[in-house]
Amino acid sequence: MTGLEGLLHGFTEAWTWTNLMYAFLGVFVGTLVGVLPGxxxxxxxxxxxxxxxxxxxxxxxxxxAGIYYGAMYGGSTTSILLNTPGESGSIITAIDGNKMARAGRGAAALATAAIGSFVAGTIATTVLAFAAPTVAALAVKLGPADYFALMILAFITVGSLLGSSMVRGFASMGVGLLIGLVGVExxxxxxxFTLGLPQLNDGIEIVVVIVGLFAIGEVLYTATRKGGRVRITPIRGRAWMTRDEFRRSWKPWLRGTAIGFPFGAVPAGGSEIPTFISYTLERRLSKRKEEFGKGAIEGVAGPEAANNANAAGVLVPLLTLGIPTSATAAVILVAFQQYGLQPGPQLLDTEPDLVWSLIASLFIGNLLLLVLNLPLVGMWVRLLHIPQPYLYAGxxxxxxxxxxxVNNAxxxxxxMLIVGALGMAMRWFGWPLAPLVIGAILGPNAEVYLRRALQISTGDPTVLVESPFSITVYVIVILLLGVPFLLHRWEKRTAAAITAASGSPEDESPAVAQKSE
Amino acid sequence: MRWFRNRGELGVAGLLLAAGIYVLLDTPTIRITPGQLAIGPRFFPYMVGAFLTLVAAGLIVGVVRSGSARPDTDGEAPAERPGPAAVRVAGIVAVAVVHALLLNLTGYVIAATVLFWGAATLLGARRPVRDGIIALAVASATYALFVWVLQVPLPNGPFGGDV
Structure with missing residues (x-):
């Protein structure tokens, strides 16, 4: 099926009351949790x-999938009103978004974030629909050695591009790889590595790892803090913007989309980098550079579009190669596996109804999100008043x-408590969490592909670098190992420039809460 | 003393190093099936063990030289939570362990009420009675949602399912 046929088919599948209800439920719950800090x-x-x-x-x-998109929307609301990003893709949004809110332009900031997310989500989902069959057709031809190369690429990028330092990203990934080793291979x-415990024969459940790392880790980390009240910038009425604000927003939306999607689509994780690039680009292109860091609407519009396009892009390698590049994509992969489905090049042929109704429901979900977010923003803001002890106890x-x-045991x-303690320590010392998840999920797959490739070649290791595809991937890996240094330098320089421009450094840096992206 | 306070990460890095060495030492005990064509079940663990050991060593060097990357953002926030941080964390872990032990003894609703109430109190909730009522409500609603709506079985305990 081509992209267009598939989409039309998907819409007829998705357009049932039950599926519409689940799409609605997904974006609703997604926005809800995106808004809640933590x-x-x-x-x-x-x-x-x-x-x-x-x-x-x-x-x-x-x-x-609705939750995934919804959480991206909801995260921007927290960024703008609280200056505490709900997820890592919204960190950049907080810089100018919160300044706009404090200057009484919160409604416009929320509107440009919501409409930008809608525009980006719609364009990116369309590209996803047309790219997926093509990528899948190419992916069918890949052998185990090629897959192994792709996984090395995913390891390197996820490990090195996230977090405060490369060695901590790799440390996080190493722990994940170790977790993946446990059990019957x-x-x-x-x-x-079962330590003689029969309960570990089936390995450590990935759900236990993810929930322990993110949820228990966050609760324990919160317990180490002294606490204190958060300041919510009040907002009146609905989210909307003036004609001039709209004129300043539409180009950043489109540019943000163009930046965000490819970063998700190549097996190279992270929604922070595209938002960061989008912000830098908008600042450079703007005629009002001095407004950046003080409440420039472009600084909200671009990054918000970028992070939503990124979310759609991540679905390309997930659906066509079975390779997750973000923590959320990794969990969605686990959900597929619960049904005995293995995302990969064959999925579009074996489960066309499922895949296309999933993609079609993303369009529907996007529209629902716009409806949920523009008029109802006041309702979401009220959620921020739930007392912290209850929220974290819950x-x-x-x-x-x-x-x-998981096992009724x-x-x-x-x-999970042990993983949670680890998660707390990782947060405390600024280790990124996503590499651990990716390592735990992709590690066992990488081993299987490596061993299969070497079995076919009866042990000859040159099979790993035989195909042009795998050679290309390894060249990219080598290049990428150099890029993080440049990116980190660039990041520091931009951060310094923003701080200098706005004058009040303490006020400026949003509390970078580490969240699953 | 201050040198060490800035380098608590050494503990985690040490654990990582220990994990790497454990993997390297334990891998030779993995059984190999005869007639293995290429690499067996030991190869990948060796790679992971070596990777862990190297990364841990790199981290230790990094922390010794320049300290942790940890940003201290707590500042002078007014203390709203009881006791020192370590006590709160240990308390929450203890409450969670009690929860796990209670599950099959008293059933889900009571075990979850204890968990919610204990955690909320440790995190700074101040009104024991109101907190208890909310804890019971959350536990009951969760039980109802999972057992009756999603049909995921949870332990009933001696009082049956209707608390």
Missing amino acids: IGPALTVALLLPMTYTLDASASLIMF QVSGQTR ILTFALLGAYT TFDIFL
Whole structure:
């Protein structure tokens, strides 16, 4: 099926009351958790994984994709009104968005974020629909050695591009790889690193890892802080903007989309980098450079479009190669696997109804999000008034419930607490969390592909660099290992420039809460 | 003393190093099936073990030389939560362990009420009675949602399912 046929087919599939309801539920819950500080989309989807035991595949996947998009929307609201980004893709939004809110232009900031997200989401989902069949057709031809190369690429980019330093990204990834080793391995069925515990024979459940890392880690980390009141910038009426603000916004929306999508689509994770690039670009192109850091609408419009386009881009490698490049995509992959479905080049042929109704429901979800966000923003803001002790006690309760329901065993609760303690330490020392998740999920796959490739070649390692595809990928890997240095330098310089421009450094840097993106 | 306070990350890096060494030492005990064509089940663990050891070493060097990357953002915020941080964290872990032990003893609703109430109190909730009522409400609603709507079984305990 081509993109257009598939989309039309998908719309007829998605256009049932049940699927519409799940799309609505998804974006609703997604916005809700995106708004709440401390809960990101990866965690929400992971917490809701027990639903896969009773719901059918298309309903729950439509809902999970809705949560993903919804959380991207909701995150911008927290950034703008609280100056505490709800997820990592919204960190940049907080800089100018919160300044606009304090200057009484919060409604315009929220509107440009919401409409920008809609524009970006719609364009990017269209590109996804047309790119997916093409990428899948190419991916069918890839051998195990090529897949191994792609996974090395994903490891390197996710490990090196996220977090405060490269070595901490790789440390996080190493822990994930170790977690992935535990249990009976898939090729020759040997038990590894179970410490003699029979409960570990099936490996450490990825749900336990993700929920423990994000939820328990966040709760314990919060407990280490002294606490204190957050300042919510009040906003009156609906979110809207003037004609002039609209004129200043539409170009950044389109440029943000163009930057965000490719960064998601290549197996190279992270929604922070495209938002950061978009911000820098808008600042450079603007005639009012001095406004940046003080409430420039372009500084909200561009990055918000970029992070939503990025979310759609991430679905390309997930659906066509089975490679997740963000923590949320990794959890959605787990949801697929709960139904015995393996995302990859064959998925479009074996499950066309599912894939196309999923993509079509993203369009529907995007429209629903615009409707939910523009007039109802006041309702979401009220959620921010839930007292912190209740919010985090609730997260803890749900997280432990999630651990218990995996195998109906208390063993997983203890395991989750250990992972949670690790998550707390990682937050404390500024280690990125996503590399651990990617390492734990992709590690076992990478081993299988490596061993398959070497079995075919009867042990000859040159098979790994035989195809032009794998050679290209390794060249990119080598180049990428140099890029982070440049990006970090660039980031520091821009941050310094922004601080200098606005004058009040303490006020300027938004508290970078580390969230699942 | 101050040198060490800025380098608490060494503890985590040390654990990472220990994990790497453990992987390297334990890998030779993995059984190999005869007739293995290429690399067996030991190769990848060796790679992971070596990777962990190297990264841990790099991290230790980095922390010793320039300290942790940890930004201290707590500032002079007014203390709203009881006791020192370590006590709060240990308290929450203890409450979670009690929750796990209570699950099969008293059933989900009571175990979750204890968990929610304990965690909320440790995180700074100040009105025990109101907090208890909210805890019971959250636990009951969760039970209802999972058992009756999603049909995921949860332990009932001695009182049956209707608390």
